Amino acid sequence: MALLARSVSYVLRVTLLGFFIRAVVAVYLNYWNLQAPSTISQTWQPYLYGWHFDLAMAGFAWFLLFGSQQIFNWSKGTFRFFNWVLMLIYVVFATTDALYAKESARHVSYEVYNLMSIESTIPALLARFWLPVLFALCAASLANWFTRPSFKEARGLFSRVFSFLFITAISLVFIRGFEGIPQDPSWAYRAGGESSGATVALNGAYGITWGIFAGKKSSKENIVVPAEVKSADIFNEWRARRGIKQAIGNFDGNIVIVFLEGWSGILVDKKAENGIEILPFYNSLKKQSMHPELMLAGGHRTTEGLFASLCSLPNPPGKSIMFTEIENKPFVCLPQLLTKKGYSSAFFQGSDQYTSGVGLLVLKTGFLASYGKREIPDWEKKELNAWGVFDTDLYKFVESKMDTMQEPMLIGINTNTTHDVILPKGVTTDLGINNIHYADSELRVFYENLKKRKWKKDWLLVLVADHTSYSPNGIFENYAIPYLMKNHPVSGSKTKALFKDTEVKGAFHQNDIAATLADLTGANAPEFLGRSMLRPQDFNDGTSIFHLGESAWFKNNWAVVFNIRKYPEYKCFDWRKDITFRTPMTCPADGEQMYKEGLSFVKESQELLFK
DSSP states (O other): OHHHHHHHHHHHHHHHHHHHHHHHHHHHTTSOBTTBHHHHHTTHHHHHHTHHHHHHHHHHHHIIIIIHHHHHOOOHHHHHHHHHHHHHHHHHHHHHHHHHHHHHSSOOGGGGGGTTTSTTSHHHHHHHTHHHHHHHHHHHHHHHHHHOOOOOOOOOHHHHHHHHHHHHHHHHHHHHOSSSSOOOGGGGGGGOSHHHHHHHHSOHHHHHHHHHHHTOOOOOOOOOOOTTSOHHHHHHHHHTTOSBSSOOOOOOSEEEEEEETTOOGGGTTOBOTTSOBSSHHHHHHHTTSBEEEEEEOSOSSHHHHHHHHHHOOOOSTTSOSTTSTTTTSOOOOHHHHHHHTTOEEEEEESBOTTGGGHHHHHHHHTOSOEEOGGGSTTGGGSOBOSSBBOHHHHHHHHHHHHTTSOSSEEEEEEOOGGGSSOOOTTOOOOSSSHHHHHHHHHHHHHHHHHHHSOOSSOEEEEEEESSOOOOOSOTGGGTBOOEEEEEEOOTTOOOOOOSOSSEEEEEEETHHHHHHHHHHHTOOBTTOOOOOTTSGGGSOOOEEEEETTEEEEEETTEEEEEETTSTTOOEEEETTTOTTOOSOBOOOTTHHHHHHHHHHHHHHHHHHHTO
C-alpha cells in the first residue's frame, strides 16, 4: 500500500506538471493570449484532452524512476538525483519542441530522427534561443522540487520483484492509454479544434519520446535523376498553371461527398456474366451528372484517397502520410477553407473511425467532427461485417446527424458494405461481386432520402471511390475509380447552373476534386496541385499514378509508363485505345518531354510534400 500511495502521488504531480508545461507552451506559441480569454476558450477542450499524453509521460517517468529503484536498490540521494535528471530531460524535450514549433508551426514527433541534419533545427535553435535553454535548466529544478518523490528503501528480493512487475504493468496502461493501442501523436487530433487544438493538446515531450522509441524512418521516396534533367525547373513550370489562384465560383450551398469504399472504375457501365448490370444506380446517375472521362486514385488505402481528394496533394509513393514524420504538417485542405466560409462539417465511416488513422486524418484536414461505428447508437446490435455496419445503417446515422447541423454543411462519408464480402441476411449472392451491387442499391436509397430533405440551400452530391480493391496485373486497373458530381437546386432557386451535366474529356486525378470544389465555392487555394474540372483548359495537363516502383504520366491522349529507378527507360501508350497498357506504341515527338515531366513530378512533389 505504501508503494501504491507514493506512486499515485508522484504520477499525479508529474501529470499536473504536463498540464502546466502545455499551458506555458500555448502562450509561447501565441495560441493563448492572457489578455484575450477567448483565445483560451477556443482550445480549452483540446487542452483538457491532452491529459492522455501528460499521464503517459508521467507513467513513463514513474516506470523509469520507481522501477529502477526496485532493480538497483538506490540510496535516497541517488533516487532524488535520478528524478532531477528525468525532470531535466522532460523540460528540455518540452522546450526543444516549443522552439521547433515556433519555427515550423508543428511539433517534432517523428522528425526527431533527423533533427541534427535538417536546416534550422535543434543545433541552430539552441544557439539562437539560449535564454529559453537556461530557463529549461532552472525549470527542471523547480519540476524536481514539485514532483519530489517519496523515498522508501526497497527490501527483500520477493518484494522488489513483485513491486517491479506491478510498476511495469500499471505504467504500460498509462503509457499505452486505455483503449488497448499506443497513443500515436496524431491522436491529438481527436481533441478537436483542428491543427491549433492538436498543437495545444499534444505534450511536446511525449511527441519526441514517441519519435525516439517508435523507430520511424522517413517515408520520403528519394529519387535520383541525372543532372541534365532539370527536375525542379520542369516541375515549377508545370506547377505555375496549377492550383486555384483565383476561384471563379460563388456556390455557398451544401456539399455531400461519399467516398465509396474500394469501388473500381472498371466496373462502371459493366454487366456481370449473368447479364445483370453491376452498378445500375450509379450508372444512371452518372448520365445526369458531370463526370470525367477518366478518374484516377491517389493511392491504395482510404487515408491515401482522402488526403489526395481533400488536400489536392500527392501521397508519398505507395504510402500514406499518416504515422509518418509529416502527419502533423499543416497542409491546406478543402474542409479548412470551407470552415472559414462558415460551413459546419462532419465525417462519417461505417468502420471504427480510427482504423488506419482515418478519423485523425479527416480532423486534420479540417472536418469539425468525426464519427465511426462506435458512435452509432446500439451499433453492436445491428448486422455487421468484419469492419463495421452496413451502409444502410451508416446512411441513417448520417441523416440523423445532418438534422442537427446548420447549413451550409460539408458532409464526408466513407462507406463500409464493400469493405467485406459478407452481406446482410436475406441478400442474394448471384453476382459473385454482389457486395458492390448491394452497396449500389443502398446508395440509391440514401440519394432518394437526400432529395426528400427540406434543404434551405442548394446541395451538391459528389460520389467518388476512396481507392480500388480490385487487384489485377495492370497498373491502370489498380487506380481507375468512379467519380461524378451533381448539383441539386432547392425549390424556387434562381441560381444559375454551376456546370454542365456532361463528360469532361481527359484524365483526371483525386487531386482535382478539392481543386474543383474550391473553384466552385470561391475558395482560393494556390497551394493545391490539382486543377478545376470546371475549366480544365485553364490549367496545365498532366496526371500521375504510382504503383510498385512504376509510374504513369497521363497527358493528352498519351500515358508514359516508367520505372522511377531506371532512367531513361519509358514506354508510351494511347490510353484511350489501350487502357490496360498491353501494347506499347511509338512515342510521339514530345514523348521524352512527357517522360521528364512525369519523372520530375514524382521527385519534386515529394520534395514539396516533405519540405
